[in-house]
Amino acid sequence: MPVCMCMAQLRRGMRCSDMHALLMPIYILCLVMGSSASLGSKPRPPVWPETFHALAVQDRNGSLALVDLYYEWSKGRNANLIHKQLGTTLFDIEYNNKTSYYFDRELGTCKQMDFEVGILTPDWLANATYLGTETVDTHEAHVWTKSEGFIKYWADTQSGLPVRWRFFDGAQFEIMAFREGETLPDEEWQAPDYCFKQNQKRLPQQL
Template sequence: MSPPPPSLVVLPLLLLLLFAAVSPAAANATATAAAGAGASPPVPTPWPEQFHALMFTNLTASGGRLELIDLYYDWPGGRNLNLIRDQLSGDPLYDVEWTNGTSYFFDSGSCHSTLFPVGLLPPDWLAAGAVYLGREHVDGFDCHLWTKVDFVWYYEEVATGRPVRWNFFNGMQQHVMSFEVGGVLEDSMWQAPAYCFNGGNADTANVAADRSGSVDVMNSLTRFAGAPAAAAAASFDQ
């Protein structure tokens, strides 16, 4: 059996670090920030239940590449899809995530699957435990800025409530190039190919696994950061 990608090996350690950071201190910090400002801080705008966003992702600070990601979020359908194109790469990687925590990563000839107990982020995932840091001009927009457990920094345009950018603790940056509320993808595009299920892709699974490594860590940690405490704790009982 081939060893798992290095990024998947470190995932439990990263989760432990994040779990240690999720504590009453986060709630206290939120209350302190509000008291210091003399008024209640702005509340993050919940995500629309369905949207399509084009993301420019910069992974170079953490040793990765540049990527373009078409993100389709479908909360009523219990699914989320990232269509990932690496710089100068002709074969896109599909990352299809389901509400039961199952994710399929596949390209034209290989497939890799993972299971993360937390499932999809709800539309209001950022609200609980987020600390408001004020307003900042970023990517040419006047933005509200929140952080959550010093793991993700989330920028939202003041005028429209649209997400503009989010940064991760490891230096990864995601810039929202377009944001289409109600944007949906036809059902056939969500279906993982047959070779994800027939057991015959053992020789090629590592191709998708290698490409999905950074995406898997990013998405799993983002899900974890947005999960209720009970669900987060339950993930360590699996």
């Protein structure tokens, strides 16, 4: 670094007190610049916008589906519309009250599930472990992992938009489009009436 290299030249022909007085600002500048470079080597994990629509290709061990992901943090809800290859659409509607509904309107099936946590927070990647960069298709991407490898997340180095994420069980999602502020009409979030009847047709255990 040129600023730091000039320190040796300033030592020539100067008393210690004069040299220290002149070198101190330069030394501090070197520390600041060095710290900035160090911090820049590990980017901050991305924070999701409070409302967005992502279009993804889902690959679960060779079983493909097209997924519309809708996220609305302000209303405490998250939706995955899973369009099975040459099949029907499974709605996965999740709420911040820790309740989720899985239903298929074409088949008339429904399953309610309760979880220990609600939907992800916008900053759910905070404290994730940074793994460096990788090339995903044509995108240079930062890579993070969290919860002891539970999920691996790729984000474009330029835009910060997600490119891919993969879960511990091998389920991988390739993000094809990401539109901030886009959401579903309210009626699409509502589970069908038959979800709340005791004689409902239930989805199989393997979703």
